[in-house]
Amino acid sequence: MKKGRKYFASLMLAAMISSSAINVFAADNDGWTEATQTRLGQTSAWADWCKQWQTIKNSPTQMSLSPGEDETELNFAWYSKDTDSQAKLKISTNKKMKNAKVLKVTTIDATEGFKSNKATAKNLKSNTKYYYSYTIDGEWTEPTLYETQSTKSYSFGFVGDPQIGSSESNIATGSTEKQGQDNAVRNDSFNWNNTINTMLKKDSDISFIVSAGDQIQTRDKKNPSMSYNKNEIEYAGYLSPTALQSVPVATTIGNHDAVSGNYSYHFNTANASELGSTMAGGDYYYTYGNTLFIMLNTNNTNIAEHQKFVENAVKENKDAKWKVVTLHQDIYGSGEHSNEPEIASLRYNLIPILEDNDIDVVLTGHDHTYSRSYILKGGSLDESSMITDDNKIVTNPEGILYMTANSASGSKYYDLVEKKQAYIASRWQEDVPTYSIIDVNDTTFTINTYRTDNNQKIDSSFTIKKTNKKSNGKQNNVQNNNKKTNHK
Numbered sequence: 001m002k003k004g005r006k007y008f009a010s011l012m013l014a015a016m017i018s019s020s021a022i023n024v025f026a027a028d029n030d031g032w033t034e035a036t037q038t039r040l041g042q043t044s045a046w047a048d049w050c051k052q053w054q055t056i057k058n059s060p061t062q063m064s065l066s067p068g069e070d071e072t073e074l075n076f077a078w079y080s081k082d083t084d085s086q087a088k089l090k091i092s093t094n095k096k097m098k099n100a101k102v103l104k105v106t107t108i109d110a111t112e113g114f115k116s117n118k119a120t121a122k123n124l125k126s127n128t129k130y131y132y133s134y135t136i137d138g139e140w141t142e143p144t145l146y147e148t149q150s151t152k153s154y155s156f157g158f159v160g161d162p163q164i165g166s167s168e169s170n171i172a173t174g175s176t177e178k179q180g181q182d183n184a185v186r187n188d189s190f191n192w193n194n195t196i197n198t199m200l201k202k203d204s205d206i207s208f209i210v211s212a213g214d215q216i217q218t219r220d221k222k223n224p225s226m227s228y229n230k231n232e233i234e235y236a237g238y239l240s241p242t243a244l245q246s247v248p249v250a251t252t253i254g255n256h257d258a259v260s261g262n263y264s265y266h267f268n269t270a271n272a273s274e275l276g277s278t279m280a281g282g283d284y285y286y287t288y289g290n291t292l293f294i295m296l297n298t299n300n301t302n303i304a305e306h307q308k309f310v311e312n313a314v315k316e317n318k319d320a321k322w323k324v325v326t327l328h329q330d331i332y333g334s335g336e337h338s339n340e341p342e343i344a345s346l347r348y349n350l351i352p353i354l355e356d357n358d359i360d361v362v363l364t365g366h367d368h369t370y371s372r373s374y375i376l377k378g379g380s381l382d383e384s385s386m387i388t389d390d391n392k393i394v395t396n397p398e399g400i401l402y403m404t405a406n407s408a409s410g411s412k413y414y415d416l417v418e419k420k421q422a423y424i425a426s427r428w429q430e431d432v433p434t435y436s437i438i439d440v441n442d443t444t445f446t447i448n449t450y451r452t453d454n455n456q457k458i459d460s461s462f463t464i465k466k467t468n469k470k471s472n473g474k475q476n477n478v479q480n481n482n483k484k485t486n487h488k
């Protein structure tokens with residue numbers, strides 16, 4: 001980043017803030033968002049955060065919540081020091097923890113000096129307030145609220161690539177590599193906190209968040225290792241938003257997560273499989289209400305394993321009205337990665353599996369840019385879809401919608417490729433973190449995506465509608481003679 005440009009951007013930003021009430025959160029370059037140049041970063045929030053960070057950065061013991069096997073379960077994972085003899089966790093509907101249920105905790109060794117603890121709360125009722133408390137080094141934490149939501153009609157958040165610790169240019173401001181990483185993680189975590197808080201302000205009733213991978217950066221990716229611990233500071237930053245103590249995140253394994261064991265220590269994933277494994281773990285799935293969520297670790301490129309996993313998950317959940325697959329690599333994206341041969345190869349290997357299993361939507365990340373595809377079938381436009389309202393509502397499509405999330409933290413942005421691919425319906429990159437809110441019920445699946453600086457939508461609201469109530473997911477395929485346009 002050039003100093004002059006930074007200075008000019010600061011002046012511009014100051015001018016914009018003083019002349020407008022709009023919450024400006026502009027990046028000053030194409031690469032990443034400097035926290036101190038955001039509107040929030042120019043308040044006392046930044047100094048407060050820097051103070052808090054001194055404690056947080058040395059503490060990877062923050063609770064990590066993940067969806068359980070279905071809406072009646074909640075999964076917990078947290079670190080304790082390896083000197084701690086037995087970590088405990090209890091849950092109650094009472095804030096004072098009266099009649100609390102003590103859960104079974106499974107403990108294994110994690111990175112040097114720490115143990116990983118996991119537990120699952122079961123039989124949770126919808127629309128109910130629960131409180132949980134757990135031990136860190138023998139001390140019980142203050143009870144934390146976890147409120148279950150509706151399950152029939154519900155919302156979830158969707159984010160991509162927080163990739164905490166990726167704001168490379170911050171490295172230059174540290175006198176050592178370690179100090180540089182510290183600065184980068186502090187910067188990205190501040191912005192990540194802002195995104196989570198902004199999302200929850202927009203919709204405080206989201207049931208969970210789906211992250212399409214690359215939770216953290218892992219600077220040294222060349223030496224995969226179960227005991228690698230230099231990314232623990234990044235996990236400490238990733239887990240730092242207080243709101244995440246009360247909202248589960250269904251994380252996907254990105255290429256930056258795949259190379260260390262720490263992902264598997266920090267996240268307690270439901271129905272975890274050996275299929276599709278890397279050091280970080282394998283494929284997993286969960287259901288929520290009428291939806292099956294299949295999470296693939298496509299850093300493992302063994303397609304036969306993913307096929308087996310998807311087929312089994314679908315077979316086990318025949319009644320699912322909606323089927324959503326999340327994987328890290330944007331097989332129909334529009335950023336700098338999207339035209340790479342490995343991505344194209346993954347695309348063509350996965351299409352038959354996704355289509356044969358009647359998947360409705362595929363959520364991806366990796367390209368740190370936003371895009372929404374047309375409804376695609378076999379790599380072509382699904383012309384059987386009844387598209388109405390200027391392409392914003394599709395009814396009973398046979399094909400699949402592919403979404404790619406932009407960076408949720410602003411730790412790194414890629415540019416859109418110059419030539420928009422024919423499969424892309426909408427795309428966006430203005431170097432501002434974004435997030436999506438997805439509303440689901442028995443007939444509609446609606447996606448809205450917002451920028452975090454002013455909460456304006458970056459794309460029109462997009463809805464998939466199903467009108468055949470008897471149909472389990474897709475309607476029976478009706479032969480149509482429409483001429484297909486090839487969008488490979």
Ligand SMILES: [Fe+2]
Binds near residue numbers: 161213256367368
């Ligand atoms: Fe990434």
